[in-house]
Amino acid sequence: MIKGFLFDLDGVIVDTAVFHFRAWRKVSRKLGGDFTEAQNEQLKGINRVDSLKKIVEWTKAEVDDLQFQALQEQKNQWYLDLVSGLGPNDALPGAINFLRQTHSKGILIALGSASKNAPMVLKKLGITELFGAIIDGNNVINGKPHPEVFLKGANSLGLKPSECLVFEDSIAGVKAAKQAGMASVGIGEAETLQADLHFNSIGETTPEYLLTHF
């Protein structure tokens, strides 16, 4: 029986994925390469260090440790500039309503995001208080597709993996949910994500429906 919902942030609750895309594209161009939508798909849900490693590999640029550190900071600064004006109206369609319904039904809620900026983004959206646990890039050693972020989320809520349902928009995140032994709802294309159930946005379903389905 499902007792807790574990939410990814970027691409599920808020469309900050587009800001990550723009900031990584700037980094790629700075390194003399380009950055396609297909490459971006591979970076969704992947933490900052691992994303930059991929970009360096794709652009075939020579980057020493100091430059690597500087590029990470530069990317984050570009990302922070892009999200500076973020507010509750920037949540994805139906997402905040879905979270409030979940909360009012007594279903436990945790965040399972790769982003170190997640607490700040939740605050800007005004929804921090709905979360019983917040696990983000600051609290995990292993990035998605490793299951650590979701296992920690379940543990913080006092639930077993089999009692949790994960909401994810990334290939890496769905893999992480599977490796954690959790059912998953994919936000995006079924063919790409391979989750147990798919919607274009979280607002297309309800907590009640999902509780009866899983």
Ligand code: B16
């Ligand atoms: P930051 P999620 C992920 O968040 C993003 O999908 C990914 O594009 C980003 O690189 C990663 O967070 C790290 O973010 O640089 O802010 O720490 O989808 O897991 O909520």
Ligand code: MG
């Ligand atoms: Mg995501």
